[in-house]
Amino acid sequence: MSTDAERDPEWPGATHVPADELARRQGVEPVAGLEQLARPELFESDDELDRFLADLYASRRDGVILARAVTDSVCDQGGAGQRR
Template sequence: MTTSNREPMPELPNAEHVPAEELVRRQGAQPIDSVAAMARPDLFETDEELDEFLAEIYAARRADV
């Protein structure tokens, strides 16, 4: 036998549902033509800075293991 003491979910504010397609239209988003369009070669100034960033990401992913 199971019981539940859960309270009902609170009502969300009256926000209109907007389909994703409409949000894209409103924001003027355009499709990405290629992966190269997303490249940011100047994101890290040095290879060492990139290595430090990657080390922090790997450590964070392993922190809960």
């Protein structure tokens, strides 16, 4: 894996920097354990957490449905990457 910045051909003018290089530059350390990520105070109640999760799952379902609709539309038009 390269640690030097490279030009990204898909984004003219943009420089691709590998994740390990970005972490090194920013002084980021690996997570030693899950307890470092825990934030018990994030939600004020179980009900608030339940509403958040319900909204999260609904938005993910909507995203999957949208992606399928776009893919089907492209396939119906005879585009590349046909699913059928």
